[in-house]
Amino acid sequence: MIFVVAVLFAISFIVQLFYYLFFYLQLAFVKEQNNIENIPISVIICAHDEAENLEIFLPLVLKQNYPTFEVIVVNDCSEDNTEDVLKIFQKQYFNLKVTTIKKDEKFTHGKKLAQTIGIKAAKYETLLFIDADCYPENKNWIKSVKSNYISNTEIVLGYGAYEKTKGFLNKIIRFDTFFIALQYLSFALAGVPYMGVGRNLSYKKNLFFKNKGFANHARLLSGDDDLFVNETADSKNTKVAINDNSFTLSVPKKKFNYWLSQKKRHRTTFTRYKLKHKVLLALEPISRMLFYVCLIALLAFNFYPIIVISFFALRLIVQMLVIYFATRKLHEKDLLLYSPIFDFIFIFIGFIIFFSRKHKNPYAWR
Numbered sequence: 112m113i114f115v116v117a118v119l120f121a122i123s124f125i126v127q128l129f130y131y132l133f134f135y136l137q138l139a140f141v142k143e144q145n146n147i148e149n150i151p152i153s154v155i156i157c158a159h160d161e162a163e164n165l166e167i168f169l170p171l172v173l174k175q176n177y178p179t180f181e182v183i184v185v186n187d188c189s190e191d192n193t194e195d196v197l198k199i200f201q202k203q204y205f206n207l208k209v210t211t212i213k214k215d216e217k218f219t220h221g222k223k224l225a226q227t228i229g230i231k232a233a234k235y236e237t238l239l240f241i242d243a244d245c246y247p248e249n250k251n252w253i254k255s256v257k258s259n260y261i262s263n264t265e266i267v268l269g270y271g272a273y274e275k276t277k278g279f280l281n282k283i284i285r286f287d288t289f290f291i292a293l294q295y296l297s298f299a300l301a302g303v304p305y306m307g308v309g310r311n312l313s314y315k316k317n318l319f320f321k322n323k324g325f326a327n328h329a330r331l332l333s334g335d336d337d338l339f340v341n342e343t344a345d346s347k348n349t350k351v352a353i354n355d356n357s358f359t360l361s362v363p364k365k366k367f368n369y370w371l372s373q374k375k376r377h378r379t380t381f382t383r384y385k386l387k388h389k390v391l392l393a394l395e396p397i398s399r400m401l402f403y404v405c406l407i408a409l410l411a412f413n414f415y416p417i418i419v420i421s422f423f424a425l426r427l428i429v430q431m432l433v434i435y436f437a438t439r440k441l442h443e444k445d446l447l448l449y450s451p452i453f454d455f456i457f458i459f460i461g462f463i464i465f466f467s468r469k470h471k472n473p474y475a476w477r
Contacts, residue, residue: 113412120405124422126398131433135293137300139436143354144259151179152253153233153316154241157225158186161243162193164362165200168246173204176250177257181206183232184243187225188214208232223325223335230319239313240336245271245361255357256313265318265348266340268299270441271310273363282446284363284370286453287460289443296353298391302346305388306337311352311359318343334380341384353440374464400458402426427451 154172158165165184172182186193186209197209210232212225230238239256241247259267270292273285295306322343328334340349364370381389409419434450437443446453 113409113414116405116408117414119401120409120419120422123398123402123405124426126394127402127426128429130395130398131429134297134301135433135437137297138293138353138440139433141300141351141353141440144261144350146258146261148260149178150237150257150260151235152177152181152237152239152257153235154180154182154239154253155226155229155233156182156184156241156243157222157229158184158189158193158243159222159225160189160191160193162189162191162196164244165193165196168244169196169200169207171246172241172252173200173207174250175247175253177253179235180253181208181234183208183210183229185225185229185232186211187222188212190214221330221332223329226335227324230316230324233316236316237313238316238319240309240311241359242271242310242361245310245359248358248360249356251356252359255354256311256352258354259350259352260313261350263348264350265315266304266307266344267313267350267352268296268304268307268340269311269313269352269357269359270296271308271359271361272441272443273361275445276363280365280367280370281363282449283367283453285443286446286449287374287457289438289441289446290453290457292441293437294392294395296351299344299349299351303388303391304344304346304349305341305384305392307340307344309336310361311357312336312340313352314339314343318348328380328383331379331383333377334383337377338380338383341388355442358442371460371464374460378464396458396461399454403455403458430454 156169156172169182169184182204184197184207186197194211197207201207201209210228212228237257237260239253256267256269271288273281273288275281275285292308295304298305322339325335325339327342328338331338364373381392384392406419406423410416430450431447435447438447
């Protein structure tokens with residue numbers, strides 16, 4: 112029996128090294144693109160009761176250092192003073208365009224309808240998406256994302272980080288966001304793009320209509336970003352934007368149950384991913400869990416403890432080196448020392464999310 116555990120330990124160790132050295136290390140050596148052509152951009156923001164956020168963050172989008180761009184805000188059935196805030200901004204910024212969806216008690220819809228309306232209203236072929244509660248890290252965000260459009264590029268994946276605040280929950284949220292980005296960015300660099308985040312995502316308008324928009328998952332709450340990318344991205348048409356000016360920031364949740372609820376909602380899209388993506392994404396946490404379980408079992412039975420600990424130490428060294436390079440690339444250097452802790456506890460968080468009930472309202476806007 113102990114021999115079987117040792118074999119499983121060795122296999123899980125090899126699988127873990129494969130992910131870190133073949134996929135995650137890609138982020139350390141990525142070469143940034145530099146297309147200097149100033150192609151016109153349509154920035155699209157969907158807003159539902161986001162007056163306060165729009166008042167703070169919308170000017171940071173409207174004041175971007177870029178020659179030709181428009182900002183389209185889709186006011187989706189807002190019941191706060193979103194409309195008044197947008198009217199004030201329209202008087203100040205000529206490039207702000209507002210589309211309003213009126214509330215209809217007989218018709219319930221999700222964010223995808225608002226996003227589709229925003230895309231149809233876009234004047235330009237290249238679209239760039241950001242959420243109403245997000246903001247660009249600096250004035251060259253549009254320029255930085257745009258620079259990745261070369262030759263046959265149709266999709267550019269960006270990093271949407273969360274603000275750094277005090278507290279352990281903030282570190283959990285930020286590390287989770289960082290690690291998800293490490294996966295989808297490095298997979299894309301390895302030629303296996305599978306998702307993006309709507310907080311920082313760009314694609315061509317023609318690609319959207321060629322794919323018939325969100326038709327394949329229109330009634331699903333989530334998926335306006337990751338499922339669309341999963342359907343349309345490939346090794347030739349997808350690039351990543353990870354230079355210093357290309358990131359966006361969001362305000363993180365302040366309570367664990369709110370964040371966990373958000374994670375559960377996002378989980379609903381995983382079953383619709385392509386089979387190869389589901390296998391690759393499931394194999395990493397399964398092999399990680401197996402690695403730790405076998406590690407504990409082998410040490411408990413005092414099975415060649417020096418060799419077992421050496422395997423653990425080698426994985427830890429590789430992990431820390433890769434995370435070191437990745438956190439520097441994505442401006443998350445303070446998360447490095449927490450990575451071994453989160454590497455372990457996220458196994459349990461993943462189980463909580465996996466075995467929990469589905470989101471109660473699959474058709475709500477957010």
